[in-house]
Amino acid sequence: xxxxxxxxxxxxxxxxxxxxxxxxxxxxxxxxxxxxxxxxxxxxxxxxxxxxxxxxxxxxxxxxxxxxxxxxxxxxxxxxxxxxxxxxxxxxxxxxxxxxxxxxxxxxxxxxxxxxxxxxxxxxxxxxxxxxxxxxxxxxxxxxxxxxxxxxxxxxxxxxxxxxxxxxxxxxxxxxxxxxxxxxxxxxxxxxxxxxxxxxxxxxxxxxxxxxxxxxxxxxxxxxxxxxxxxxxxxxxxxxxxxxxxxxxxxxxxxxxxxxxx
Amino acid sequence: xxxxxxxxxxxxxxxxxxxxxxxxxxxxxxxxxxxxxxxxxxxxxxxxxxxxxxxxxxxxxxxxxxxxxxxxxxxxxxxxxxxxxxxxxxxxxxxxxxxxxxxxxxxxxxxxxxxxxxxxxxxxxxxxxxxxxxxxxxxxxxxxxxxxxxxxxxxxxxxxxxxxxxxxxxxxxxxxxxxxxxxxxxxxxxxxxxxxxxxxxxxxxxxxxxxxxxxxxxxxxxxxxxxxxxxxxxxxxxxxxxxxxx
Numbered sequence: 110x111x112x113x114x115x116x117x118x119x120x121x122x123x124x125x126x127x128x129x130x131x132x133x134x135x136x137x138x139x140x141x142x143x144x145x146x147x148x149x150x151x152x153x154x155x156x157x158x159x160x161x162x163x164x165x166x167x168x169x170x171x172x173x174x175x176x177x178x179x180x181x182x183x184x185x186x187x188x189x190x191x192x193x194x195x196x197x198x199x200x201x202x203x204x205x206x207x208x209x210x211x212x213x214x215x216x217x218x219x220x221x222x223x224x225x226x227x228x229x230x231x232x233x234x235x236x237x238x239x240x241x242x243x244x245x246x247x248x249x250x251x252x253x254x255x256x257x258x259x260x261x262x263x264x265x266x267x268x269x270x271x272x273x274x275x276x277x278x279x280x281x282x283x284x285x286x287x288x289x290x291x292x293x294x295x296x297x298x299x300x301x302x303x304x305x306x307x308x309x310x311x312x313x314x315x316x317x318x319x320x321x322x323x324x325x326x327x328x329x330x331x332x333x334x335x336x337x338x339x340x341x342x343x344x345x346x347x348x349x350x351x352x353x354x355x356x357x358x359x360x361x362x363x364x365x366x367x368x369x370x371x
Numbered sequence: 372x373x374x375x376x377x378x379x380x381x382x383x384x385x386x387x388x389x390x391x392x393x394x395x396x397x398x399x400x401x402x403x404x405x406x407x408x409x410x411x412x413x414x415x416x417x418x419x420x421x422x423x424x425x426x427x428x429x430x431x432x433x434x435x436x437x438x439x440x441x442x443x444x445x446x447x448x449x450x451x452x453x454x455x456x457x458x459x460x461x462x463x464x465x466x467x468x469x470x471x472x473x474x475x476x477x478x479x480x481x482x483x484x485x486x487x488x489x490x491x492x493x494x495x496x497x498x499x500x501x502x503x504x505x506x507x508x509x510x511x512x513x514x515x516x517x518x519x520x521x522x523x524x525x526x527x528x529x530x531x532x533x534x535x536x537x538x539x540x541x542x543x544x545x546x547x548x549x550x551x552x553x554x555x556x557x558x559x560x561x562x563x564x565x566x567x568x569x570x571x572x573x574x575x576x577x578x579x580x581x582x583x584x585x586x587x588x589x590x591x592x593x594x595x596x597x598x599x600x601x602x603x604x605x606x607x608x609x610x611x612x613x614x615x616x617x
Contacts, residue, residue, distance in 0.1 A: 111400055138553055256526075285549075311579070336584075339585055
């Protein structure tokens with residue numbers, strides 16, 4: 110019989126974490142200092158950040174804010190540029206600014222920015238540019254595991270991955286409801302990756318490894334809005350071999366985002 | 372002792388478990404006892420589901436306890452006899468109710484059922500929203516109502532549940548859920564006190580270790596943590612700290 114508390118794996122790279130203000134309810138442990146302290150306490154090597162400011166307030170200001178955070182902590186943090194097609198700035202300009210500022214991929218939030226991922230010429234330009242730059246594209250189905258917040262239809266993400274085979278897509282925030290469809294799609298889409306933060310189903314990680322591709326599964330936590338420990342424990346509990354565990358914990362994220370974290 | 376107040380036998384969508392499966396999962400996760408309802412009893416064949424649960428209880432008397440459950444088609448007086456049968460013949464220690472099939476657990480047909488559970492001293496685990504539990508808690512204030520999943524479901528959330536539960540001392544918060552919000556357990560304790568929060572896993576649907584870690588990762592005194600992980604369930608369901616005996 111297992112005895113608690115379990116020893117959580119260390120040296121993780123969190124492939125889906127947030128910075129900025131969460132507007133729906135108070136979140137303890139928000140902010141730069143708290144993030145770094147929590148990562149240190151959990152022995153996390155690094156985190157890839159998406160900006161909630163870009164989601165809920167202003168994409169341009171959020172990108173700048175995130176770039177500043179990454180600049181201050183390049184050994185531990187990486188960040189993604191959010192492109193919001195509602196803003197009157199071209200994808201080239203936004204992404205170039207982000208690249209110049211040290212950001213390392215593209216994040217899209219169609220459910221919050223009010224567009225259809227399959228029907229927006231500016232987003233298509235952004236995706237083509239991401240493919241040319243070999244930038245990963247992160248599209249969360251949902252930001253965190255809540256049934257009450259908006260979700261992007263998984264099919265639209267899969268269709269975008271089919272239209273842009275040169276771009277690598279990380280599907281964030283998928284839940285057990287999308288798992289079967291996602292794993293099925295993975296077989297035919299070598300540019301498709303899965304992140305774990307919102308799938309709490311029993312045996313989910315083991316099933317992903319068996320049916321999917323262990324080199325395309327990434328640990329994500331949704332911190333600070335979600336408890337990172339609850340995702341780390343999946344790796345402690347799951348029936349995974351050491352190679353798959355290490356890949357999901359850190360090496361897949363390091364490879365996908367081309368990270369050189371210390 | 373870790374007591375899981377929310378577990379299922381049978382098949383639900385792509386998930387399913389026999390009694391042996393559940394015990395194996397509980398062993399792996401370090402769970403001592405489970406309070407279980409049968410999916411068939413909730414969604415299809417009430418009597419067959421409850422009988423299958425009784426068989427599992429008899430096969431694993433030190434691990435599996437039972438909720439008498441029934442489908443929405445049974446909302447009404449016929450359920451009272453089924454509850455009595457499950458309690459008297461099989462020693463089940465609670466009832467599970469579920470808003471499904473277009474019927475709400477808050478409708479008047481449910482009130483005498485909940486009242487009967489209260490008379491028998493049986494806690495009621497209700498898969499329902501805060502608004503539905505509010506109705507039941509007002510109608511049957513002597514019942515002990517566990518709101519499953521903290522009331523989290525499309526269109527309803529735990530923050531509504533906390534607001535509702537503050538004004539109903541007979542409502543207990545069941546942490547079982549896909550949600551892993553930072554601070555959620557602490558918020559529950561702050562809202563209703565450490566004695567009205569219980570832990571559950573929803574096995575075989577959800578990963579039990581994630582649900583336990585939710586409690587361990589929360590900033591809680593060790594005594595509070597132990598209440599949530601088992602002490603409160605032992606008190607509510609009349610279990611001794613030594614074993615199952617009611």
